[in-house]
Amino acid sequence: MCAAILAVGVLAGPAHAEEQDRATDLRAAGWALKETGTTARFRGLAAVSRTTAWVAGSKGTVLRTLDGGRSWQDVSPPGAVADQLELRDIEAFDARRAVALSIGEGEASRVLRTEDGGATWTETFRNPDPRAFYDCLTFFDARHGLAMSDPVDGKFRILATDDGGRHWRVLPGEGMPEALPGEAGFAASGQCLVSAGPRDVWLATGGGASARVLHSADRGRTWRVAESTVPAGDPARGVFALAFRDRARGLAVGGDYRAGQASPQAAAVSSDGGRTWSGATTPPPAYRSGAAWYPYSRGTALAVGPTGTDVTTDGGRNWRPLDAGSFDTVDCAPDTGCWAAGEKGRVARLERH
Numbered sequence: 031m032c033a034a035i036l037a038v039g040v041l042a043g044p045a046h047a048e049e050q051d052r053a054t055d056l057r058a059a060g061w062a063l064k065e066t067g068t069t070a071r072f073r074g075l076a077a078v079s080r081t082t083a084w085v086a087g088s089k090g091t092v093l094r095t096l097d098g099g100r101s102w103q104d105v106s107p108p109g110a111v112a113d114q115l116e117l118r119d120i121e122a123f124d125a126r127r128a129v130a131l132s133i134g135e136g137e138a139s140r141v142l143r144t145e146d147g148g149a150t151w152t153e154t155f156r157n158p159d160p161r162a163f164y165d166c167l168t169f170f171d172a173r174h175g176l177a178m179s180d181p182v183d184g185k186f187r188i189l190a191t192d193d194g195g196r197h198w199r200v201l202p203g204e205g206m207p208e209a210l211p212g213e214a215g216f217a218a219s220g221q222c223l224v225s226a227g228p229r230d231v232w233l234a235t236g237g238g239a240s241a242r243v244l245h246s247a248d249r250g251r252t253w254r255v256a257e258s259t260v261p262a263g264d265p266a267r268g269v270f271a272l273a274f275r276d277r278a279r280g281l282a283v284g285g286d287y288r289a290g291q292a293s294p295q296a297a298a299v300s301s302d303g304g305r306t307w308s309g310a311t312t313p314p315p316a317y318r319s320g321a322a323w324y325p326y327s328r329g330t331a332l333a334v335g336p337t338g339t340d341v342t343t344d345g346g347r348n349w350r351p352l353d354a355g356s357f358d359t360v361d362c363a364p365d366t367g368c369w370a371a372g373e374k375g376r377v378a379r380l381e382r383h
Contacts, residue, residue: 056324056330056332056341056343056352056380058382058383059352059380059381059382059383060352060353060380060381060383061339061353061355061357061370061378061379061380061381062099062378062379062380062381063355063376063377063378064095064098064099064100064102064377064378064379066085066093066102066375066376066377067102067375068091068093068104068375069374069375070087070088070089070091070375071087071088071358071372071373071374071375072085072086072087072091072093072358072359072371072372072375072376072377073086073087073117073118073119073217073218073219073220073358073359073371073372074086074087074117074118074119074120074130074131074220074359074371075120075219075220075359075360075361075369075370075371076120076121076122076128076361077361077362077363077367077368077369078122078124078125078363078367079363079364079365079367080098080363080365080366080367080379081095081096081097081098081367082094082095082096082124082125082363083095083099083122083361083363083367083369083377083379084120084122084128085120085371085377086117086118086119086120086130087116087117087118087371088116088117089111089114089115090106090107090109090110090111090112090113090114090115090117090132091104091106091111091117092104092105092106092107092110092117092120092128092130092148093105093106093377094125094147094148096125098379099377099378099379102377103147103148105144105147105148105149106148107130107142107144107148107151107153108151109142109151109153110130110132110140110142110151113138115132115134115138115140116132116133116134116138116217117130117131117132118131118132118133118165118166118217118218118220119131119165119166119167119217119220120167120220121167121168121169121175121220123169123172123194125147126144126145126146126147127143127144127145127172127194128143128144128148129141129142129143129154129167129169129175129194129195130142130143130151131164131166131167131177131220133163133164133165133217134163135160135162135163136157136158136159136160136162137156137157137158138157139156139157139162139163139164139179140153140155140156140157141153141154141155141167141177141189141195141198142154143194143195143196152196154191154195154196154197154198155177155189155198157179159182161182161183162179162180162182162187163179163180163214164177164178164179164189165178165179165180165214165215165216165217165222165223166178166215166217166220166221166222166223167220167223168223168224168225168231169195169225170225170227170228170229170231170249171228172194173191173192173193173194174190174191174192174228174249175190175191175194175195176188176189176190176191176223176225176231176249176250177189177198177223178215178222178223178233180214180215181209181213181214183203184208184209185203185206185207185208185209186206186209186215186233186235186244187200187203188200188201188206188250189201190249190250201250201251202251205246205251205252205253206244206252206253207244207253207254207255209235209238210235210238210239210240210242211238211239212237212238212239212265213235213236213237213238213242214235214236214237214238214265215233215234215235215236216234216236216268216269216270216284216287216319218270218271218287218319218320218358218359219270219271219319219320219334219358219359219360220359221234221270221271221272221273221320221321221359222234222235222269222270222271222272224272224273224274225274226274226275226276226277227276227277229246229247229248229249230245230246230247230274230277230303231245231246231249231250232244232245232246232272232274232280232304233245233246233253234268234269234270234271234272234282234284235268235269236260236262236265236266236267236268236269236270236284237262237264237265237266237267237268238262238263238268239262239263240257240258240262240263241257241258241260241261241262241267241268241269241282241284242255242256242257242258242269243255243256243258243269243272243280243282243300243304243307244256245303245304245305247303254305256300256304256305256306256307257307258282258298258307259295259298259307259308259309260282260283260284260285260295260296260297260298260309261285261286261293261294261295264286266286266287266288266291267284267285267286267287267293268284269282269283269284269298270283270284270285270287270317270318270319270320271283271284271318271319271320271321271333271359272321273321273322273323273331274304274323275323275331277303278300278301278302278303279299279300279301279345280299280300280303280304281297281298281299281300281321281323281331281333281346282297282298282299282300282307282321283296283297283298283314283318283319283320283321283333283335284296284297284317284318284319285316285317285318285335286317287317287319289336291317293314293316293317293318294313295309295310295313296310296313296314296316296317296318297309297310297313297314297318297333297346297349298310298346299345299346299347301345310342310346310347310348310349311347311348312347312348312349312350313349314333314335314338314340314349315337315338315340315351316335316336316337316338317335317336317337318333318334318335318340319334319335319336319358319359320333320334320335320357320358320359320360320370321333321334321360322360322361322362322368323362324362324366324368325362325363325364325365325366326366327343328345329342329343329344329345329346330342330343331345331346332352332360332362332368332370332380333349333360334357334358334359334360334370334372335356335357335358336356336357336358336372336373337354337356338351338352338353338354338355338356339351339352339353339354339355339357339360339370340352355376355378356372356373356376357370357371357372357376357378358371358372358373359371359372367379367380368380
């Protein structure tokens with residue numbers, strides 16, 4: 031589900047939220063795997079509802095379910111399959127309309143759009159610049175969206191659409207701060223660029239001397255930058271995913287994606303729109319690549335990675351293990367339908383035991 035659509039209109043008032051957090055600590059919940067019939071790795075995920083979800087992944091693969099994961103339709107774009115594109119992000123407005131992003135240098139970075147549930151796809155952007163490498167997509171609403179590329183000429187590049195992904199333009203770079211040496215985004219979960227509300231958007235980085243979070247309050251025209259507490263200083267370390275419950279309260283997760291490498295301080299929280307970040311008191315025990323807030327809750331959220339899932343009920347300050355299965359990305363729909371996806375065709379829905 032588009033982050034902005036999820037964030038608007040689904041949060042309860044304080045008293046109701048406190049009651050919901052007690053009821054949604056998820057101690058009686060876990061991931062129920064859904065057979066997809068493929069071995070593709072799914073790093074792109076869009077949760078529309080408890081019954082409807084889209085996943086996008088390796089070799090141009092896109093699947094859609096309309097029945098809670100009992101069956102999946104292969105709605106892969108023929109061109110993406112033929113070119114073996116790596117689809118790392120997908121944003122869905124409903125069961126019929128979705129926009130997918132493939133990653134890679136030059137023309138490997140593309141945007142594709144469907145209006146008929148994946149029966150047909152239109153390629154609406156093909157990156158002409160060999161220096162650009164697009165990582166993530168986000169939409170504020172059904173019309174306005176952005177995509178981000180790793181730095182070109184020393185600055186992150188932002189692509190914008192005002193018509194639901196039918197047409198795209200590169201935004202001027204004057205309002206973008208200079209990137210650090212080696213700094214980039216991570217196309218690990220489709221969550222290195224996220225939005226909340228009609229204009230606010232955040233960009234996560236790693237690979238540089240520090241892991242930073244950039245924030246724009248004007249749909250990507252101007253940005254301010256803040257350092258997170260997530261360790262960086264290596265091409266494999268940084269913030270891999272962001273999740274904002276509203277325009278003030280956000281989570282950052284990441285670490286070192288290399289298997290067996292320690293990832294201390296792999297989560298951070300912000301209560302001021304990303305201007306400042308504090309490290310989690312009890313962070314997840316290992317690298318995490320995806321995060322999502324649980325709807326109608328004050329402080330419940332999920333974080334996933336190759337070694338497991340963690341849950342917080344206090345807004346990201348303390349995390350505890352929920353599941354040991356491998357997932358790359360997670361997303362929750364407004365009706366509390368939460369989905370996770372990852373390697374070897376793994377897709378699951380959060381269900382009560």
